[in-house]
Amino acid sequence: MRPPTLRFCHGVRRGRTTIQPLDLDPIASIRNFGIVSHIDAGKTTVSERILFYSGETHKMGEVHDGLAVMDWMPQEQERGITITASTTTCHWSDCRLNLIDTPGHIDFTIEVERSMRVLDGAIAIFSAVEGVQPQSELVWRQADRYRVPRICFINKIDRIGADYQQALQQVVERLQARPVLLQLPVGVETSFAGVIDLLAEELVSFEESDLGRTVRRSPVPEELKPEVQEARLRLTEVAADFDDEVMADFLEGRAIPAERLRAALRRGTLSCAIFPVFLGSALRNKGIQPLMDAVCDFLPSPLELPGLVGRHPETGTGQTLTCDPAAPLQALAFKVMAEEGRRLTYLRVYSGTLKPGAALLNSARRTTERIKHIFHIHAHKREEIPEGRAGDIVAVTGCQVTLTGDTLSDPAQPLVLEGLEVPEPVVSLAVEAKAAHDRENLLSSLEKFGWEDPTFKVHEDPETGQTILTGMGELHLEIILDRLSREYGVQVKTGRPRVVYRETLRHQVERREVFHREAGDRRPENAELLLRVGPLPRGKGVRIQVPPPLAPLTSELMSAVRRSLQQGCEAGCRTGYPLTDVKVDVLEIPVEGGVPSETALWGAAQRGVILAAREAGPFLLEPIMSLELELPAEHLGKVLGSLQQKHGRVEGMEERGAVQVVRATVPLAEMFGYMTELRSATKGRGSYTMEFKGFEVAPAEVQERHGLLPC
Structure with a gap:
């Protein structure tokens, strides 16, 4: 038997020195990725190990001690949860890793949404004990929407009740995904000692005496070889789906080197057809370095993604961006923070090169922003850099009006990039x-x-x-x-906290709205619009259709009409709650009497949409939450009875180890203070997680209380 090989984590992978100066990193070496999961699955613990093993930090911060580098807010340290998405940069192998650690609590889902919008890849973490949980499903759907390639890490293999195979099955059933296992565990629960690398066919173990810094690779033990060979055969069969030559060799029974399999699996990963799966225990310092290798091996660089399409703010003409530092600058603001009263704006640079002093056009707000300083961010610390290049994630000072979702462009080539889907507050x-x-x-x-x-x-x-x-x-x-x-x-x-209801409409209405205001000695301000409002199916939000600008109506005037209609919908028509699942069409803007002013058009549009909605039979919708409860079986009857009293609907039950899991939907109005009630009913042994599902028609008593007709 050959002696085991030793790997030390700082700056070495597969025998190569890794750390490169920041200004020499080619775009191909960048990995912009996030870490996402349900709350308490181990996101921040994994992030802290990545920073430690890459040499970015020299001491592991622990969530339970309130010392995690990435959880820097006092509220995060006190509660042991992540509240805001934190970014940092480190190096591993030949790659620069731009990492975003995201929250797992449903209340902070916007942090995941804004991160997914600018990431090129992600690590999805699942607990080997709890498996796929509600927030896991939500963040997976967010990643699906933006077509973000993912690798999976099944954490907590060392915990009592760990079952990685059950977690894999839940990924298939609940997420409709195709996970591909690249490792097997050596031991489970308290006997977990390492993993088998199925590509290299090696045993990988982690030295406990130096916090897992030393990674040992040795031959697979004889007793495990049959299981390893069978698992590698399944892995090869998957790889063959993405490489014709691998398929031919597989069918002929020829041996296929690990690098060829890795290349084929990478193609499948980048297309989101498969999701490589790795195993470990972050808290016990096992499995992190192979996961970091996987980020470099399987997640894309900015050059490997489909070109993003931007649209001209006036003509709507589409243009595909190239990830080229020499191209005109296009960047998306995905986060804004107030630090000492000033704005720090986080940008993903999609093309061009950003430099201090640059004057950029905010296409959405038609204002010019001047960049003062550019930084790489390490949690809450800044590292000033001379420039931000295509493919990078940076933060800047100097922006005065830019908000999340805005595009900053070279003024000579203005474009608007796709923004974010912002969930509605409830x-x-x-x-x-x-x-x-x-x-x-x-x-x-x-x-x-x-x-x-x-x-x-x-x-x-x-x-x-x-x-x-x-x-x-x-x-x-x-x-x-x-x-x-x-x-x-x-x-x-x-x-006391209150539910935020939504107004919607029963039927379609057309209304002609005329705005007239005397202006002293000046010409009176006049405007006229013909609007049509009507209902949309549930979950469609507000859709506003404004005709393209035709002379003499400029794009600025039509943009003002759109913003005014949006504000009118946000104000509601009867109860002050925002309108949703509503379409608004501008059918006509007469100009025979002259071109209306922006002020007059604004007034006509806002008043018109509110009054038209009042005529269209408004009624209220209430927010409905998806609920997952975990409790001992002996308390099940009492909890189910309580859910029934709250107008809840049980959608499924299952046993998960020693606990009973109940999935239900419940009106949010019934859930205030529910944690105290649940703890009382289960003698402190029950817990739940909750996420927003959608809006449904509110009960008759709620409609009547707000002066509306019951449905």
Whole structure:
């Protein structure tokens, strides 16, 4: 038997020195990837190991100690959860890794959404004990929507009750995906000692005495060879689907080298046809370096992705971008943070080269932004760099109005890139400053939170004058209030959380709206629009159709009409709740009396859509949540009875180890304070996770309470 080979993690993979200066990295070496999963599956623990083994940090931060580098916010350290997506850069093998660690809690799903929009690949983490959980399904769907190639890591193989095969089966059944196992575990639960690399046909173990820094590779033990050979045969069969030569050799029974199999599997991964699966225990420092190898081997560089299409802001003409530092600059803002009152804007650079002092056009807002400084971000620390090139993720200062989803372009070639899908907030809370002199500080602080978070909204109740916050859930708003106190010193009084309903329409209506306003000695302002509003199927949101700009109506005027209609829909028509599942068509804008001003068109459009919606039979929709409960079987009857009282619908039950798992849908209005109720019913042994599913017709009593006719 040949002696085992040793690998030390810092800067070495397959015998090659890895660390390169940042300014020498070719685009082909970049891996922009995120880590996504359900809460507590181990995202941040994996991130901390990646930083440690790459040499970026010299001490492992632990989530349970509140010392994780990537969880830098005080609220994250105290609660042991990730709240905001954190970015960092490190090196492994011949690659520069731009990593984004994302939250797992449903209230912060916008952090995953905005990350998926700019990532080239992802690691999806699943617990070997819990398997595919509700938030796992949500983030997987988000990655599907953006066609993000993924590799999977089944974590916690060392835990009691670990069953990686069950987790694999759930990936197939719940995610409709094709996972491909590239490793086998050596031992399970407390006897987990390492993995078998099926491509190299080697045993991989991790030295415990040096926190897993030393990786040992040795021959597969004799007793495991039959299982390994069978698993490698299955792996080869999958690889043959993506390489004709591999297929021919496979059918002829010829041996196929690991590198050829790896290349074929990479093609399948980049097309999102398959998802390579790796095993380990991040907390026990086992399996991370092979996972880092897999990021380099299977996830794409920016050069390997289909060209992104941008559209001219006025003509709508499409143009495919090339990931070329010499091309005109195009970048997407995917995150904004307020630091000491100033904006720090995170950008994915898709083409061109970004330099300090550059004047860029924000195509959506028709303003010019001047870049001051450019940084790579390491959690909450900055490293100033001389430029950001195509394929990179950077942060900049100097932007004054740019928000999440905006495009920054070379002014000579303006384009608008596809933005983000922002989920609708479903919970509201009334707040007021405890001290009268803090009111202005309260409003300005909330405005900064609005820069950062597209799912957080603020408005004033026209009847009570109260400031109303809306967000994705109780925890989301709780974090906002905590940050108000810590970061801005504002103490507030709060009301009880309330559900944010939505208005929608029964039938279609056309309305002609005329706007007229005297302007003193100047010419009166006049505008006229013919609108049609009507219902859409559930889940379609608001669709506004504005005719293309035709002289004398400019693109600026038509853009103003669209924004005004959008604001009118957000204001609602009867109850103050936003409209949804509604289409608005502008049928006619007469210009016989002269070209209307932007102000007049704005007034006619906003008033017209509100009044038309009032005539179209408005009624309320309520948010419905998908619920997954885990509890001991002896408490099942009591919990099911409680769900029935809450108008819940049980959609499935299964046993998961020693616990009973219940999946149900429940109106959000019934879920405030449910954790306390569940703990009482299960003597502290029950838990649940919840995610937004969609809107359904609200009960008759809710309609009547808001002055609307029941459905």
